[in-house]
Amino acid sequence: MTSLRGQVAIVGAADTRVGKVPEFSATQLCVDAALRALADAGIGKDQVDGLITCNSMAEPHMYHAEMIAEYLQIFPRFCMTAAAGGGTAFAVLQHAASAIVTGVCETVVISMADSLRTGLTREQAMVIQSSAGHKQFETPFGPTVPAFYALIAQAHMAAYGTTPEQLAAVAVACRRHAGRNPTAQMRDPISIDDVLESRLIADPLHLLDCSLVSDGGSAIVLTRADRATDFPHDPVYLLGVGEGHGHEHISQARSLTTSAAVDAGRRAYQMAGVGPGDIDVAGIYDCFTPVVLVELEDLGFCKKGEAGAFVADGGLDLGGPLPTNTHGGLLSHCHPGNPGSMYHLTECIAQLRRQAGDRQVADAEVALVHAQGGVMSSHCTLILGRET
Amino acid sequence: MSGHEDKLLPTPSPETTPFWAGCREHKLLVQRCSACGHHQFYPRILCTECASDRVDWVEATGRGKVKSFTIVRRPVTAAYADETPYVIALIELDEGPTLMSNVVQCDVDTVRIGMPVAVSFEAWSDDITMPLFRPVV
Numbered sequence: 001m002t003s004l005r006g007q008v009a010i011v012g013a014a015d016t017r018v019g020k021v022p023e024f025s026a027t028q029l030c031v032d033a034a035l036r037a038l039a040d041a042g043i044g045k046d047q048v049d050g051l052i053t054c055n056s057m058a059e060p061h062m063y064h065a066e067m068i069a070e071y072l073q074i075f076p077r078f079c080m081t082a083a084a085g086g087g088t089a090f091a092v093l094q095h096a097a098s099a100i101v102t103g104v105c106e107t108v109v110i111s112m113a114d115s116l117r118t119g120l121t122r123e124q125a126m127v128i129q130s131s132a133g134h135k136q137f138e139t140p141f142g143p144t145v146p147a148f149y150a151l152i153a154q155a156h157m158a159a160y161g162t163t164p165e166q167l168a169a170v171a172v173a174c175r176r177h178a179g180r181n182p183t184a185q186m187r188d189p190i191s192i193d194d195v196l197e198s199r200l201i202a203d204p205l206h207l208l209d210c211s212l213v214s215d216g217g218s219a220i221v222l223t224r225a226d227r228a229t230d231f232p233h234d235p236v237y238l239l240g241v242g243e244g245h246g247h248e249h250i251s252q253a254r255s256l257t258t259s260a261a262v263d264a265g266r267r268a269y270q271m272a273g274v275g276p277g278d279i280d281v282a283g284i285y286d287c288f289t290p291v292v293l294v295e296l297e298d299l300g301f302c303k304k305g306e307a308g309a310f311v312a313d314g315g316l317d318l319g320g321p322l323p324t325n326t327h328g329g330l331l332s333h334c335h336p337g338n339p340g341s342m343y344h345l346t347e348c349i350a351q352l353r354r355q356a357g358d359r360q361v362a363d364a365e366v367a368l369v370h371a372q373g374g375v376m377s378s379h380c381t382l383i384l385g386r387e388t
Numbered sequence: 389m390s391g392h393e394d395k396l397l398p399t400p401s402p403e404t405t406p407f408w409a410g411c412r413e414h415k416l417l418v419q420r421c422s423a424c425g426h427h428q429f430y431p432r433i434l435c436t437e438c439a440s441d442r443v444d445w446v447e448a449t450g451r452g453k454v455k456s457f458t459i460v461r462r463p464v465t466a467a468y469a470d471e472t473p474y475v476i477a478l479i480e481l482d483e484g485p486t487l488m489s490n491v492v493q494c495d496v497d498t499v500r501i502g503m504p505v506a507v508s509f510e511a512w513s514d515d516i517t518m519p520l521f522r523p524v525v
Contacts, residue, residue: 123465130464136398137430138488140518142468143476151478152460158456158501202476216414251478251488252430256456342500 004319005271006388009228010095011236012041013349015342018334019185020274021215023117026056029113029336030068037109041221042232045329048221050078052096054088054338057128058119068111071360078105085132085373086285087243088112089341093242112339113217125213129337132374134249142330146200146210146288149203149377153290155256157204159305162293163206165204166308169193170289171208171331172217173316178328180359185212186332202223209289211330211340218342220349225388236352239274239366240383242267250375261298261370261379268381274366276300279352279383281361282322283344283369295370296322296330299381318359326351326359343373345382392512394467403431406445413515414509418485420446428434429485450507451524452481459496475499479521493522 014036016029026033030053034244038045051074053065061067064081078099082092116125126144133139133148138327156162177294178184190208198207215305228235235267236383247253269275274359276299293307299323302310316324327333327347348367350356367384402406407430410417419428421435422442428435435443457477463469475491477499491499493508502508512518 045494053486115401126464130498133487135396136400136404139396140398140512141476141490142395142474143488144460144462144464146462147458147460147476150477152496154458156457156502200459200461202461204457223498286480 003271004097005239006237007101007225008222009225009237010119010220011223011228011231011235012037012350013346014040015216016345018214018216020117026059026113026115026119030111031071033113033219034109038217041160045074046108047074048074048109049103050099051076051078052080052082052092052110054082054112056114056339058115068082072322073354086340087371087378087380088338088374090371090382091243093382097238097245100224108222109219111219112342114336114339115215116213116337117215138249138251146205147202149290150205151250152256153204156290159257161288162308164196165192166312167209167289168192169312171195172290174225174325174329174331177326181327184240184328184333185214205288211287211335214334214336216334216336218339218346234353236349236384237388239385240268248374248377259294259298259376261295264379264381265299268383272383278366279368280364281367282324283348284324284369286325286331295328299370323361348384396512396518411509411519414449416507416519418448419443422463427483427485429458429487435496448483448516450481452505454488454501454503454505455486456478456501457499469478479505490520
C-alpha cells in the first residue's frame, strides 16, 4: 500500500487580514486568500488544477468550490467543497494529497474563508453555529455552542480534578503568544484572574474561555514533493495524516473526556514514524479552553487527566515542552468558523520555514497540527516536517 | 404553555413520531432490540449493537443520572430568556442510553454530576411535549 508520507509538500501559504474585515465579503476573502497563497508560491492561477474550499455561513453557495473556481476563471481537474466543521481544513489535506499522489492533479489550492464577524448579526451567528445540535433531541432544549463544550469541561473536572484556573491557563498562554503576533485580533495580555472574572457564559466557561468571532481567510498550495524545491520558500512536507470520527452529536459521544483525537493521532504518528516526543511545535484546535486539554491528552503529550497541570506549568509557552498556538490560536488570533484551523496550519508552516519572527521556535523541524469539528466529533491530525 | 412557541421546537419525522406521541402521553419511549436486549436512543432502523432490525419501542423508567451539565447564562435565542440561567444536561437513563435535556424544578446551582433525576413532561405547544428532568429527592 502506498503511504502519503513525504509524497506532497506545502509550497505556498498565506492568510488574509483577519478580525473585522467589513470591506470584503466571505467570497472575496476566499479568493484573496487563494491569490495570496499563489503569490507566496510564486505561481499563477492557471497552474492550479485542484481546488478545495469550505462553504461560508455568511455567504453560502450551493456549490462553493465551483463558484470560487468560476470567480477566479480557473478550470480544475479536481474540485471539492468540504464540510467537517473545524476539522475541515486538515481532513481535506488527506484528500488533496491522495489526489496528487494518484495523479488526479498536480497543484491543489486549499482556500477557506468566512465573515462571521461582520457578515452576520450576533444572533444569526449564534443560531447558525448552535445548529450543530440534533434538531429534535438537542436544539429544542436551548444549548449554545459554549454549552456543548461546557459539558466536556464539567466531565473532565469531575473525572480528573481539572480546575477553572487550569482552563484559564490555556487562554492566558494563547494570549501571551498573540502578543508577539502583529496580525492577532486580541493582543493585550490577560491573567488567570482576568479569565475567571470575565462573564460566565456556560459554567464553567467564561467569556475568555471562548474563542473569538472573526472574519478571515487562509490558503495553502500543495504539490508533489519532487517539485517542491522549485518554489521560493523552504517546502514543508506532509509526513503523517490521520482522521478519527466518533459521533456527530455530543449526546451520542462514547466518552466526554476521551475523543477520536486518539485515533487521528495514532494514525498520523504511525504514518510519520514519529511520536509525541518528536514534536517541536504544535497547533492544537482551541475553540474553547477544555478542548485543548482533552486533545493534549488524547494526542499523547500528557497522560489522561494531567493536561490542566501541564498547561498551568507553562507547557504551551515558547521555551516550554510543547510551544503551541504560537500565533495566538482561535482564542486570541482569530476564529472565522470552518476556516479556523487553517491559521494553526499556516503558523506551523511559518515555524518550519523559520519565518515566525519574535515567536520562532528555535530549530523547529517537526510540527503537529490537530483540528476537530462538530462537538469533539471529527478529528484530523497532520504531522509536517522540513525534511522527508 | 405560553412562552414556548418561539423556541426551537422539534419537527417529528416518520422515525421519531412515536417518541413524540409518547411524550404527549407522558411516556418516555426508547428502542429495545428484541434480538439482543440493547436499549438505544435516538431511534434508528437497526440495533447499533447487533445490527438486528428487530427494534421496538418500549417505555423507559424515566429515571437516570446527570452524566454532565452546564448552566447556560446567555440564552441561545430570546425565546429562552425567561428561564435563563437554565441547565443543559446529558442524562444517562437507567436503561443505558444518554439523552440531552434540561434539569428543572430546582435551583440551577444545586445540579451535580451523578445526581439522580426523573423525567418530568412539559407541554410546549399543542403538538410538542418535552421530556425534561427533575432531581429525585
